[in-house]
Amino acid sequence: MDMSRATFEKGPAVSQDKTIKMASKDVTVHYGQKQALNGISLDIKERQVTALIGPSGCGKSTYLRCLNRMNDTIDTAKVDGKILLDGENIYDPDLDVVELRARVGMVFQKPNPFPKSIWENVAYGPKIHGLAKNKDQLEEIVHTSLKRAGLYKEVKDRLDEPGTGLSGGQQQRLCIARAIAVSPEVILMDEPCSALDPIATATVEELIDELKQNFTIVIVTHSMQQAARVSQVTAMFHLGDLAEVGATEKMFSNPDDKRTQDYITGRFG
Amino acid sequence: MASHIVSSYEDELKFIVRRISEMGGQAERMLEQAVTALVRGDTALAQSVIADDVILDAAQREVDEKAIMTIGKRQPMAIDLREIVGAIRISSDLERIGDLAKNIAKRVLAVHNHAQPNQLVRGIEHLSELAVDQLKDVLDAYGARDHERAITVRDNDEEIDAVYTSIFRELLTYMMEDPRNITSCTHLLFSAKNIERIGDHATNIAETIFYIKTGQEMEADRPKKDRSATVTQKSLEEAAEGTAG
Numbered sequence: 001m002d003m004s005r006a007t008f009e010k011g012p013a014v015s016q017d018k019t020i021k022m023a024s025k026d027v028t029v030h031y032g033q034k035q036a037l038n039g040i041s042l043d044i045k046e047r048q049v050t051a052l053i054g055p056s057g058c059g060k061s062t063y064l065r066c067l068n069r070m071n072d073t074i075d076t077a078k079v080d081g082k083i084l085l086d087g088e089n090i091y092d093p094d095l096d097v098v099e100l101r102a103r104v105g106m107v108f109q110k111p112n113p114f115p116k117s118i119w120e121n122v123a124y125g126p127k128i129h130g131l132a133k134n135k136d137q138l139e140e141i142v143h144t145s146l147k148r149a150g151l152y153k154e155v156k157d158r159l160d161e162p163g164t165g166l167s168g169g170q171q172q173r174l175c176i177a178r179a180i181a182v183s184p185e186v187i188l189m190d191e192p193c194s195a196l197d198p199i200a201t202a203t204v205e206e207l208i209d210e211l212k213q214n215f216t217i218v219i220v221t222h223s224m225q226q227a228a229r230v231s232q233v234t235a236m237f238h239l240g241d242l243a244e245v246g247a248t249e250k251m252f253s254n255p256d257d258k259r260t261q262d263y264i265t266g267r268f269g
Numbered sequence: 270m271a272s273h274i275v276s277s278y279e280d281e282l283k284f285i286v287r288r289i290s291e292m293g294g295q296a297e298r299m300l301e302q303a304v305t306a307l308v309r310g311d312t313a314l315a316q317s318v319i320a321d322d323v324i325l326d327a328a329q330r331e332v333d334e335k336a337i338m339t340i341g342k343r344q345p346m347a348i349d350l351r352e353i354v355g356a357i358r359i360s361s362d363l364e365r366i367g368d369l370a371k372n373i374a375k376r377v378l379a380v381h382n383h384a385q386p387n388q389l390v391r392g393i394e395h396l397s398e399l400a401v402d403q404l405k406d407v408l409d410a411y412g413a414r415d416h417e418r419a420i421t422v423r424d425n426d427e428e429i430d431a432v433y434t435s436i437f438r439e440l441l442t443y444m445m446e447d448p449r450n451i452t453s454c455t456h457l458l459f460s461a462k463n464i465e466r467i468g469d470h471a472t473n474i475a476e477t478i479f480y481i482k483t484g485q486e487m488e489a490d491r492p493k494k495d496r497s498a499t500v501t502q503k504s505l506e507e508a509a510e511g512t513a514g
Contacts, residue, residue: 225344252346254484264346266278267271 021046021186021216022067022104027081029062029071036062038240039081044186049208049217051231051248053224055263058237060220064188067218068104069097085186102129105184109191111171113163113178118155121163121174122146125182141181149177150207169200176207180215187211189219193226205230224264228252236260270348281339282349285332285356292328292363293408295321297401299370300467304397306377307460308390315377318370325367332360348481355481359411362470362477366404369463369470376456383453389443392436393461399429400464403471410475416482419475423487429468430495436461437497441505465495 022044029037037059044050044067052060062071069090071077083090090100102125113121122142125131132138142159146152151173155166163174172192179187189208193201208217208230221227227234228248235245236257244257255261273279299318306314336353339345345353403422410418440454440461479487 224346228346253350255347261347262271265349266274266343266346 018045018048020044021086022218023082023084023087024063024066025082025084027063027066027079027083029059029066029080030076030078031074032076036240037066040237040242042235042242042245044216044218045233046185046216047212047214048233049212049219049231050233050235051227052218052220052235052237053222053227053263054237054243056222057239059240060235060237061190063237064190064218064220067186067188068101068106070101070106072097102182103184104186104188105179105182106188106190107172107175107179107192110195111168111175113166113171113174115162115164117160118146118163118166118174119159122177122181125178129182131182145177145181146174148180148211149173150203150210151177167200169196169203172196172200172204173207176204176211180211184215186216186218189217191220191222194222201226224252236263238263275343278339278343281335281343282352285335285339285353288328288332288335289356289359289363290408290412292325292332292360293404293411295325295328296363296366296370297404297408299325299367300373300397300404300464301401303370303373303377304394304460304464306374307380308394310377310381312378312381315374318374322367322371325364329360329364332356347484351481351484355477358477359474362473366467366470369467373460373463376460380453380456389436389439389454389457392432392439393457393464396429396432396436396461396464399425399432400467400471403429403468407471407474407478410478414478414482416479419478419482420487422475423472426468426472429465433461433465434495434497434500438500438505441500441502445502445505 020043024040024042024044027037027040028035040059040063042063052064054060065071066079066083067090069079071079079091085100085103089095090104114124116124119142122145123138126138126141132141143152146155151170154170155161155174163171166174172195176187176192193204196204205226208219211217212232219227219231231248233245234248234251236243236251236255236259238259243259244251244255246256251260252264255264261267273282299321302314303318305311306318336357339353340350343349403425406418406425407422410416410422437458440458443450444454476487479485
């Protein structure tokens with residue numbers, strides 16, 4: 001019996017030949033004495049969506065925060081191992097962290113626009129990174145970013161109004177516009193839809209689908225259905241370990257690891 | 270397998286699986302009774318088989334409804350999703366088996382006035398024994414989620430096909446011998462064909478069990494011994510000459 005045939009072999013295949021955008025090797029994280037990640041080795045391929053799933057406390061957010069050194073901001077956190085972005089070690093002491101975070105942007109669980117106008121929210125990043133030579137260029141970056149985030153039509157007549165006045169879903173798309181305004185290569189999303197209603201969630205998911213043409217996306221989500229819908233690769237974390245990683249279609253239809261099976265079907269582990 | 274955290278989800282899945290088993294038992298009984306009615310010319314039994322079909326139809330609708338409701342409510346993943354999709358498929362196969370048994374029962378009413386050649390009726394009885402065994406085996410395989418056993422069931426279907434082909438030839442020979450046999454032989458032929466189709470549904474169920482358990486499809490190529498589609502008068506004559514000479 002040929003057991004090697006994939007369950008959905010006729011479905012859209014996950015491209016195996018994509019370049020590795022970020023490579024992790026034996027990444028461990030300690031918060032003080034407590035070890036949160038036990039040696040994660042995971043490759044993130046470019047221009048596709050990688051979903052990180054797993055029960056609370058499994059280390060998926062910790063891992064995500066390693067990818068743009070957000071854990072640096074936590075005093076007790078200690079990261080070991082190697083994380084490469086296009087082959088370069090991002091934990092190299094000579095590396096400019098601000099520049100890294102421009103290349104690897106982040107969108108958080110709760111929309112967190114700056115208490116400034118919509119326009120300012122998007123223009124802020126390009127301004128501090130000196131991405132625009134003049135005002136016209138800056139204007140164009142703001143407009144393009146809002147368009148790519150699918151927000152432009154809704155806000156084009158009120159760009160000078162505060163970003164905090166938008167609805168939750170619009171705020172989250174504003175944060176995505178803000179993240180893509182600095183032309184990142186990778187976008188990290190930490191449960192970007194958990195505070196949104198189903199319609200806003202659908203809009204953001206549609207956006208993620210479009211963004212993957214140009215960006216590499218890593219998303220942490222607690223919604224199995226969301227992971228199944230938006231990602232091409234899914235990595236299952238469990239108690240600080242990488243339990244299983246594979247094509248999303250396979251992971252949600254016929255996972256190999258019992259921990260994945262129990263988690264996605266809602267069983268006791 | 271560990272239980273679901275949500276116990277009502279667990280109950281829904283168990284309900285669907287239990288219903289399928291009940292439907293299996295019902296389908297099996299209908300087939301046995303239909304063939305008994307045919308062999309004995311028992312029209313009362315045939316009538317009761319015809320009446321029983323609505324039970325199976327209703328059960329299938331119920332399984333479908335519950336399955337769709339569970340998909341909508343729980344968004345099942347992986348093994349659970351396969352269980353539910355499998356239940357939808359199996360209930361539809363079992364419902365078809367019921368229809369085919371009912372069709373045999375209807376023919377009992379049409380042929381019971383004609384004398385049936387003994388060996389022909391025995392041939393059909395034998396064919397139905399094989400089909401009932403297949404059905405029993407496949408339902409046991411479903412109960413145990415035993416995909417190895419499901420493979421055996423599928424492979425055994427070729428025996429049904431082979432017996433069916435020989436009944437087909439025999440019936441043709443009788444019809445050629447005496448045109449007055451044509452009416453009853455045609456009914457018997459359809460009955461035999463129905464039983465052969467029931468075997469095919471058992472095979473479908475076996476394939477579904479394999480899918481539920483493994484997440485893979487069974488290999489497509491399997492031996493086929495139903496050659497009735499290629500039987501011609503010439504081939505019959507040649508076969509007859511072969512046995513005579």
